Amino acid sequence: MSAYQQWVAFCTIVVKEIRRFTRIWPQTLLPPAITMSLYFVIFGNLVGRRIGDMGGFDYMQYIVPGLIMMSVIQNSYGNVVSSFFSTKFQHSIEEMLVSPMPNYVILTGFVVGGMARGMAVGLIVSVLSLFFTDLTMQHAWITVSVVVMTSALFSLGGFLNATFARNFDDISIIPNFVLTPLTYLGGVFYSLDLLPDFWRAVTLINPIVYMVNAFRYGVLGVSDVNVYASLGAILVFVLVFYSLALWLLNRGTGIRG
Amino acid sequence: MSALTIRNLRKTYANGVEALKGIDLTVEKGDFFALLGPNGAGKSTTIGIVSSLVNKTSGEVSILGYDLDRQRALAKQKIGVVPQEFNFGQFEKVFDIVVTQAGFYGIPARIARERAEKYLRQLGLWDKRKNQARTLSGGMKRRLMIARALVHEPDLLILDEPTAGVDIELRRSMWDFLIGLNNEGRTIILTTHYLEEAESLCRHIAIIDHGQIVENTDMKSLLEKLQVETFILDLARPVTEAPRLPGFQVRLRDAATLEVEVPKTENLNRLFVELAELDLRVMSMRNKANRLEELFVRLVEQNLPGQAAPAEEVAS
Numbered sequence: 001m002s003a004y005q006q007w008v009a010f011c012t013i014v015v016k017e018i019r020r021f022t023r024i025w026p027q028t029l030l031p032p033a034i035t036m037s038l039y040f041v042i043f044g045n046l047v048g049r050r051i052g053d054m055g056g057f058d059y060m061q062y063i064v065p066g067l068i069m070m071s072v073i074q075n076s077y078g079n080v081v082s083s084f085f086s087t088k089f090q091h092s093i094e095e096m097l098v099s100p101m102p103n104y105v106i107l108t109g110f111v112v113g114g115m116a117r118g119m120a121v122g123l124i125v126s127v128l129s130l131f132f133t134d135l136t137m138q139h140a141w142i143t144v145s146v147v148v149m150t151s152a153l154f155s156l157g158g159f160l161n162a163t164f165a166r167n168f169d170d171i172s173i174i175p176n177f178v179l180t181p182l183t184y185l186g187g188v189f190y191s192l193d194l195l196p197d198f199w200r201a202v203t204l205i206n207p208i209v210y211m212v213n214a215f216r217y218g219v220l221g222v223s224d225v226n227v228y229a230s231l232g233a234i235l236v237f238v239l240v241f242y243s244l245a246l247w248l249l250n251r252g253t254g255i256r257g
Numbered sequence: 258m259s260a261l262t263i264r265n266l267r268k269t270y271a272n273g274v275e276a277l278k279g280i281d282l283t284v285e286k287g288d289f290f291a292l293l294g295p296n297g298a299g300k301s302t303t304i305g306i307v308s309s310l311v312n313k314t315s316g317e318v319s320i321l322g323y324d325l326d327r328q329r330a331l332a333k334q335k336i337g338v339v340p341q342e343f344n345f346g347q348f349e350k351v352f353d354i355v356v357t358q359a360g361f362y363g364i365p366a367r368i369a370r371e372r373a374e375k376y377l378r379q380l381g382l383w384d385k386r387k388n389q390a391r392t393l394s395g396g397m398k399r400r401l402m403i404a405r406a407l408v409h410e411p412d413l414l415i416l417d418e419p420t421a422g423v424d425i426e427l428r429r430s431m432w433d434f435l436i437g438l439n440n441e442g443r444t445i446i447l448t449t450h451y452l453e454e455a456e457s458l459c460r461h462i463a464i465i466d467h468g469q470i471v472e473n474t475d476m477k478s479l480l481e482k483l484q485v486e487t488f489i490l491d492l493a494r495p496v497t498e499a500p501r502l503p504g505f506q507v508r509l510r511d512a513a514t515l516e517v518e519v520p521k522t523e524n525l526n527r528l529f530v531e532l533a534e535l536d537l538r539v540m541s542m543r544n545k546a547n548r549l550e551e552l553f554v555r556l557v558e559q560n561l562p563g564q565a566a567p568a569e570e571v572a573s
Contacts (some may be wrong), residue, residue: 100362
């Protein structure tokens with residue numbers, strides 16, 4: 001395939017993915033908007049008033065970047081894991097496998113589709129947060145870089161999960177039992193300074209801590225961890241996950257007999 | 258140049274099942290080719306490997322001169338596949354499914370839309386273009402898969418059981434459509450359980466059984482190999498045992514029905530004379546199966562080691 005044909009094929013997958021999640025918007029775009037609005041009202045407004053400052057900001061301002069990041073993570077992952085597994089389940093993945101499209105185009109198309117949903121939900125949550133607090137952007141390029149790389153990383157995570165999944169239970173185990181706990185314990189609702197030394201050290205093993213803090217640095221200008229090391233680590237993870245996913249796709253793991 | 262060349266193709270699945278035991282097959286350009294075999298014989302595995310949906314264990318496959326290992330993208334560009342099972346997004350619209358498939362082949366949207374319209378019209382689905390695929394009938398879904406397989410205008414079209422579950426009228430119209438495609442120069446390979454379909458449409462035929470090609474020839478030569486034809490005779494009155502007719506094998510299906518094997522060297526007139534001498538009047542007669550079906554069953558039975566003889570009363 002020529003570069004132009006590959007570009008057409010890539011755009012076809014991305015458009016298909018965007019069409020899918022916008023067609024079922026009550027399942028994909030609406031729930032995170034409602035859930036995050038509840039977080040803003042309950043944790044930000046009602047509970048947050050009693051907590052006071054956190055990291056030098058009022059509590060609502062402090063949690064907004066984390067909640068945006070949580071939305072991006074969950075939706076990037078959720079989009080690719082459900083979409084790719086559905087194509088396997090319905091065998092419509094065969095439409096792509098019989099075509100001359102290279103595997104990296106298939107992988108990149110799914111990942112960009114997941115990023116599109118993650119960032120669309122992130123944008124919706126950001127706009128909603130403006131009804132509850134003022135949102136500034138201290139370091140625009142860091143903010144954008146973190147969102148792009150994090151959504152890419154979790155889209156790849158969703159792709160890997162779907163590759164190995166054999167049934168619908170397999171695509172809900174990791175989001176429910178790994179992703180959600182890691183996100184809640186990833187510094188979305190509190191500063192790591194509040195933790196005793198031991199638990200702070202344990203928390204630093206959690207990769208989501210670095211993504212949330214890097215994003216918070218981009219928005220508020222404060223972070224519990226080194227932002228540039230975080231960006232580097234996310235980038236390395238993206239490259240490792242992409243290489244692994246492409247290798248599995250080339251082998252035909254989970255999709256070819 | 259051959260449309261499809263397969264050399265010593267082997268496939269052993271992870272569970273140890275040896276689905277293909279080194280098959281060789283050549284399909285010439287412009288041919289209408291039937292690949293027949295009982296369930297589990299290796300037909301779908303062969304098609305799966307040719308269409309890149311199944312990894313082969315060893316062997317070589319080339320499509321219109323392009324090696325599937327070394328020139329995979331070029332080979333894939335030449336082939337269109339209509340699988341046995343519906344494999345499109347059930348919630349997508351008919352038109353979108355065809356246009357999206359064109360996109361996977363790098364065809365720009367404008368051309369993709371024109372071709373989608375062309376093939377959906379030809380296959381009688383244009384009125385359904387805005388419907389979700391899940392709302393179509395079984396026959397319409399099969400036609401949708403044909404339209405989708407044609408949208409990149411492949412030289413080789415492979416159809417795995419294209420008329421399964423399709424009513425007779427629609428089956429005939431699909432035959433006409435496939436004949437039209439073949440007349441335009443496209444090579445067509447089909448698998449089918451309707452042997453009448455293979456006999457009507459195809460010029461060459463291969464029979465695969467237990468992962469091996471047991472026959473590969475043109476339809477005319479194959480049918481000439483049929484040395485015996487079996488007829489069912491309905492008698493005017495019941496008999497207690499199968500009559501002995503020299504030169505014919507006769508089985509009693511029930512009290513008033515005979516199954517008679519007539520060798521090619523014999524003529525039917527002598528059969529009726531023999532029956533008349535025994536005062537057996539024949540009220541009606543029909544073929545037990547169509548000719549290809551009979552041959553198919555014999556070839557497959559020959560390939561079964563230790564096949565038991567039928568437990569029916571036999572007289573000769």
